[in-house]
Amino acid sequence: MYSKRILALFLLLCFTVVGQQKITIDQIYNGTFRAKGMDELQSLKNTNQYTVLNVNMQARSMSVDLYDFATLKKVSTLIDTKSYPELANGIDSYTFDASEKMILLACNTNQIFRRSFTADYYLYDIATKELKKPFDFQVQEPTFSPDGNKIAYAKENNLFIYDLNSKKSTAITTDGEKNSIINGITDWVYEEEFSFVKAFDWSADSKKVSYIRFDESQVPEFSMSMFGKDLYPTVQTFKYPKAGEKNAIVSLHIYDVNANAVKNIDLAQYNDFYIPRMKWTKDSNILSAQILNRHQDNLDLLFVDGTSGAAKVVLNEKDKAYIDVTDNLTFLKDNSFIWTSEKDGFNHIYLYNKTGKLKNQVTKGKWEVTEYYGLDEKTNTLFYQSVENGSINRDVYRIGLDGKNKVRLSQGVGTTKATFSPNFQYYISNFSSASQPTKYTLNEAKAGKEVQVIQDNEALSGKLKGYNLPEKEFFVLKTEKGNELNAWIIKPKDFDASKKYPVFMYQYSGPGSQQVNNDWNGADDYWFMMLSQQGYIVACVDGRGTGFKGADFKKVTQKELGKYEVEDQIDAAKVIGNYSFVDKTRIGIFGWSYGGFMSSNCILKGNDIFKMAIAVAPVTNWRFYDSVYTERYMQTPQENASGYDENSPINHVSKLKGKFLLIHGSGDDNVHVQNSMQMMEALIQANKQFDSEIYPDNNHGIYGGNTRIQLYTKMTNFIKENL
Incomplete structure (x- = not known):
């Protein structure tokens, strides 16, 4: 009897350990939880086909493969790097000419800023399988002429045209x-x-x-x-x-x-x-x-x-x-055009004739169009994505150009994106939710019926079962002032309502942004779940100023960035702090970039609410940030000095009571390290103790090598020591 009890306890212990595997920061950033996707998916324009950039790990090669939309079957391999020694370093991206008989392959990419880069380019003839290198130097943005005879490109701040026939460039x-x-x-x-x-x-x-x-x-x-x-x-x-x-x-x-x-x-x-x-x-x-x-x-x-x-x-x-x-301006055959606008208070689709006269508002309602996919001019059917089923979800629809006969094509509750075939007969659906890893399916575009599964990430789902992860619970948080805000909360899997838990809040809060959205996990989500395994509740609230709830909700922060958003985070923390299972003396907050601006403000203006804060790459005074972004919301400092100064955390350092960790990359070309340096100096002169970390030469993303692992380990340790 005694031995049976020991055995039972042993088995129970084993089951508990197996059933609750612990997430590690190394796993989050080494690809353990990475969902499989369709890289460089491109829908062709001339045939009912699409291409994908596939990687063969065993052969150490990459290929651009052609598939049929109707059957999903691979038609052919357009090019495989193993046949071309010049492509030994792989293909970074590719573009077709208008005839889709030639491909420009970008290789050996050298990043400049967030979106810009130079690369070596190779010209590939699909029919002859001939690979040429038109330029013996790196160029930017090479683009085929519509007739396929020339390539325009940029080099060292000048524009050139390369003639494919004469093989000469003209400046x-x-x-x-x-x-x-x-x-x-x-x-x-x-x-x-x-x-x-x-x-x-x-x-x-x-x-x-x-x-x-x-x-x-x-x-x-x-x-x-x-x-x-x-x-x-x-x-x-x-x-x-x-x-x-x-x-x-x-x-x-x-x-x-x-x-x-x-x-x-x-x-x-x-x-x-x-x-x-x-x-x-x-x-x-x-x-x-x-x-x-x-x-x-x-x-x-x-x-x-x-x-x-x-x-x-x-x-x-x-x-x-x-x-x-936006990039939604689309010209139709007769030069009439599609336009999207928030002019009725919500982002919708409009049709204008070629002289700019309004013909029709295609979509209407107190919801936002989030993506315009295209128009089938044969049937005058338009395809789009919207938040009609709740601002945290995304669905795909078709509608007549006259605004009639609307059909919801997507089925699941979550986030659906679509890549349509050239004839709009089919689309590849990319669906995910907070509980469903990304699933790719082939669907017909008339009613949205699923034809075939392409990738369901079942292997990832199976792997995650061993971690017994908590659910992300979505809800609407109502503040004492009556503001209704989208929110989610992650509780420990062994949550006990009779206990008191510390709360770690995450937010971004920038104009038009959204963190409370029903889609599959990003790296931070796994980190939050790791924290929940260690006894923390993690919460996120999208305050006023965030997107997809109409122009009034989004634009209320105009000329006063950091006022209402900070107010909402403080008010949300008060509501959460009053939950019976929360220790209101142990609430922390974290954010990156705009979110770092916010978490800095919160630990200062909400010094009686927040015990600790982490700010990564924060703006600390909008006077330091770029003209286009800042003036869009604030006008200029010359016109709106008080708007800039009253909500800059750098001007509120004397209010610091809690524990504050300030992090920045010294090579941040976007939010300059100047922001954190001047914040540090202000804190020092206010005789306030704080923690900081500078990442040498790192840009706004702070990544590369072991950087993210070291960064998230540091933040985790700071949370455990101070919350």
């Missing part, structure tokens, strides 16, 4: 100069805040190339020491317009390929403006350009005559706060 511009003149490639602030790098475009007939020129000679410079491993550090200097400082002067130009001549477009009616988007319409002689004033509350859509250079406003949009620039 479009010659005045490019580092930190002075850039042709056809965006400057730092456009790349970061308008989210594009390629500032040139081919006309439909391949006869013209439009481009934006940036004169950043008067923009103030920012310099960073790069410490490296050599005896002397180097200095990286680049143009960075901070709030209220001079921006690059932009101009619009059209190059005539046959005449080898440039036409300058007259935009003299505008002063201190941005050109955040430019693209040719379906009419090969009409260029569209979006002109945004510096306050970003007035946008003109221009149509420019490619021959005369004359420009006319076809659409104007104004907003009492700001206008979000």
Whole structure:
């Protein structure tokens, strides 16, 4: 009897250990929990097929493989690196020409900033299997002409055209100069805040190339020491317009390929403006350009005559706060166009004729369109993604261009994304939720019926069963002031309501952002679950200013970043602190970037609520941040000094009571380490004790090698010691 009891206890202990495997930080960042996906998935335009970049670990090769949308069967391998020694380092990305008979392969990528890079490019002929290297130097953004005879590309701030037949390059511009003149490639602030790098475009007939020129000679410079491993550090200097400082002067130009001549477009009616988007319409002689004033509350859509250079406003949009620039402008065959706008208070789809007259508001309702997928012009059916089923979820729909016959295509509750076949008969669905790893399926586009599973990540689901992970519970938190905010909470798996738990809050809180969304785990989610295994409750609240709940909710923070968002985090912490199972004396908060700005403010303004805070790469004063982002929400410091100063944590350091950890990468080109250095000095002069960590030469992401493992171990230890 005695031995049986011992055996039973032993088996119970074994089951408990097996059933509750502990997550480690090493596992989070070594790929243990990585979901399988479809890399570089591209839907072709001429055939009902798609391509994927596949990796063969055993053969140490990569291939661009062609698949049929209707059957999912592999049709062929377009190229395999094992057959080409030049591609020994692999393929980073690829693009097709319009005929889809040639491919440009990017290899040996060298990152510049967040989105920009140079690379070695190879030209591959699918039919002949011939691989050529058109340039014996690295270039930026090479782009086929629509007729497939030429490639436009950028090199060292100038634009060129390479002729595939003569194998010669012609310079479009010659005045490019580092930190002075850039042709056809965006400057730092456009790349970061308008989210594009390629500032040139081919006309439909391949006869013209439009481009934006940036004169950043008067923009103030920012310099960073790069410490490296050599005896002397180097200095990286680049143009960075901070709030209220001079921006690059932009101009619009059209190059005539046959005449080898440039036409300058007259935009003299505008002063201190941005050109955040430019693209040719379906009419090969009409260029569209979006002109945004510096306050970003007035946008003109221009149509420019490619021959005369004359420009006319076809659409104007104004907003009492700001206008979000998107990539949704889509021209139809007759040059009518699709446009998305928040002008009725929610982001919706509109159809305009070719002269800019409104034909129809396609979608309506107190919900947001989050993605425009395309229009089947044969049936006048439009496809989009929206938050109609709750702002934390995403669903895919089709609707008639007349706004009728709407059909929800996605089935599950969570986040569904879609990649449509060229004829809109099928789409590849990418679905996930907080409880369902990413699942790829083939679906037909009429009613959304699932045809076949492509990848369900069942292996990952099986692996995670051993960890017995807690659930992310979604709910709406109502503050004492009556604000209803989306939230989630993660409780320990062995949660006991009679106990009192410490709470670790996470947030980002930036304008239009969302952290409370129903999709599959990111790395931070696994970290939060690891903390829950160690006895912490983790919570996240999206306060006012965050996105997908309408323009009023998002834009209430205008001219006062950090006021209402901080108020909401403090008020949310008070609500959570009053839960019977929470120890209200042990609430901490964490955030990165905008979230670091927030967590810094919270430990100061909410010094009686928060026991500790971690701020990674925080903005500590909006005067230090870039013009485009900051002025969109704050106007300039010259116009709104109080808005900048009253909510900058650097001005509230005397209020620090709790434990504060400040972390920054010294090579952060985005949120400069200056923010943390001046915050540290303010804390020192206020005689406040704090902890800090600087990551040498690391950028805003702070990663590479063991960096993330060391960083998250440090933060974990800080939490355990101080919460």
